[in-house]
Amino acid sequence: MKPSGEDQAAPAAGPWEECFQAAVQLALRAGQIIRKALTEEKRVSTKTSAADLVTETDHLVEDLIISELRERFPSHRFIAEEAAASGAKCVLTHSPTWIIDPIDGTCNFVHRFPTVAVSIGFAVRQELEFGVIYHCTEERLYTGRRGRGAFCNGQRLRVSGETDLSKALVLTEIGPKRDPATLKLFLSNMERLLHAKAHGVRVIGSSTLALCHLASGAADAYYQFGLHLLGSGGLPREAGGIVIDTSGGPLDLMACRVVAAGTREMAMLIAQALQTINYGRDDEK
Numbered sequence: 001m002k003p004s005g006e007d008q009a010a011p012a013a014g015p016w017e018e019c020f021q022a023a024v025q026l027a028l029r030a031g032q033i034i035r036k037a038l039t040e041e042k043r044v045s046t047k048t049s050a051a052d053l054v055t056e057t058d059h060l061v062e063d064l065i066i067s068e069l070r071e072r073f074p075s076h077r078f079i080a081e082e083a084a085a086s087g088a089k090c091v092l093t094h095s096p097t098w099i100i101d102p103i104d105g106t107c108n109f110v111h112r113f114p115t116v117a118v119s120i121g122f123a124v125r126q127e128l129e130f131g132v133i134y135h136c137t138e139e140r141l142y143t144g145r146r147g148r149g150a151f152c153n154g155q156r157l158r159v160s161g162e163t164d165l166s167k168a169l170v171l172t173e174i175g176p177k178r179d180p181a182t183l184k185l186f187l188s189n190m191e192r193l194l195h196a197k198a199h200g201v202r203v204i205g206s207s208t209l210a211l212c213h214l215a216s217g218a219a220d221a222y223y224q225f226g227l228h229l230l231g232s233g234g235l236p237r238e239a240g241g242i243v244i245d246t247s248g249g250p251l252d253l254m255a256c257r258v259v260a261a262g263t264r265e266m267a268m269l270i271a272q273a274l275q276t277i278n279y280g281r282d283d284e285k
C-alpha cells in the first residue's frame with residue numbers, strides 16, 4: 001500500500017492535527033528527494049568522527065522541512081540535527097518544538113545501503129506528541145501519536161510481548177565515537193547480551209528504523225548510547241512498549257541514550273546488563 005496522509009487510521013482530530021498532517025506531507029516529500037539521491041554521486045563530509053557523516057542531501061532536506069514548518073508555524077521552535085552539528089543550541093523548552101533528523105542512516109545513504117529514514121518528531125511541554133518516520137526506500141510511513149497508537153502505512157503496530165532475554169532479538173547502533181575505550185565498551189555490552197543467550201544482536205545503521213522495527217514487533221529490544229534527537233522515541237510506547245533511560249529511569253530526550261523494549265521486564269534486563277558509554281547531553285553542547 002502506498003503511504004499518504006489519508007492512510008493513517010484517522011482518530012478524531014486533536015489540537016496538533018494540522019502539525020501532524022504537515023509532518024506527514026513533508027516526510028513523504030523529503031523521502032522522494034532522498035530516494036532519488038540515494039543512487040547519485042554525493043558530497044560527503046565528516047562531523048564528530050570519521051564515521052559520522054553528512055551530505056548535501058541532509059542539509060537540503062533539513063532546510064526544506066524547517067523552512068516549510070517555520071512558515072506555517074512561526075512561533076514553534078526547532079531542534080534539527082545538521083543545524084545542531086553546525087553549533088545551534090539544542091534546548092528543549094515547554095514550547096511546541098519540532099525535532100528533525102533529515103536522514104537517519106546517513107552512513108547507509110552514502111553507501112547506497114537502503115535503510116534510510118526521515119524523522120520528524122514534535123514535542124510539547126517536553127513530551128513527544130507525535131513522531132512521523134518515513135522509510136524512504138521501502139516507502140513505509142510510520143506514525144506514533146501520544147495516546148492514539150502507532151501505525152505503519154495505516155496498519156496498527158504492536159510490540160512483542162517477550163520477557164525472556166534468552167529468547168530475544170535485540171537491536172543496537174554503534175554511535176559515532178570510535179576511540180578504543182568507547183569501542184571496547186560497545187563490544188563488551190554486546191558480548192554481555194550474547195552471553196545472556198540473546199538470539200541475536202543486530203546493527204542496521206538507523207536508530208529511527210530500529211525503533212520502528214521494535215514497535216512492529218520485529219525485534220524485542222533496542223538500546224543505544226550516542227544517539228541524538230530522539231524525535232521518534234514515542235513510537236514503541238504507542239505500540240504498547242516501553243522506552244526508558246539506560247539507567248532504568250525515565251527517558252531523557254536530551255541524554256543521548258535509550259533502552260526500548262516490548263515489555264518492562266525486557267527493558268530492565270537490558271538496562272541492568274549495560275555499562276554506560278558517556279556521550280554527554282545534547283543540551284550541554
Ligand SMILES: O=P([O-])([O-])O[C@@H]1[C@H](O)[C@H](O)[C@@H](O)[C@H](O)[C@H]1O
Pocket residue numbers: 053081101103104105106107173174175176204205206207208226227228
Ligand atoms: O547521523 P544519522 O545518520 O542521522 O544517525 C545515526 C544513525 O542513527 C546511526 O545508526 C547511529 O549509530 C548514530 O548514533 C546516529 O547518529
Ligand SMILES: [Mg+2]
Pocket residue numbers: 058081101102103104105106
Ligand atoms: Mg541524520
Ligand SMILES: [Mg+2]
Pocket residue numbers: 081101103104105207228
Ligand atoms: Mg540520526
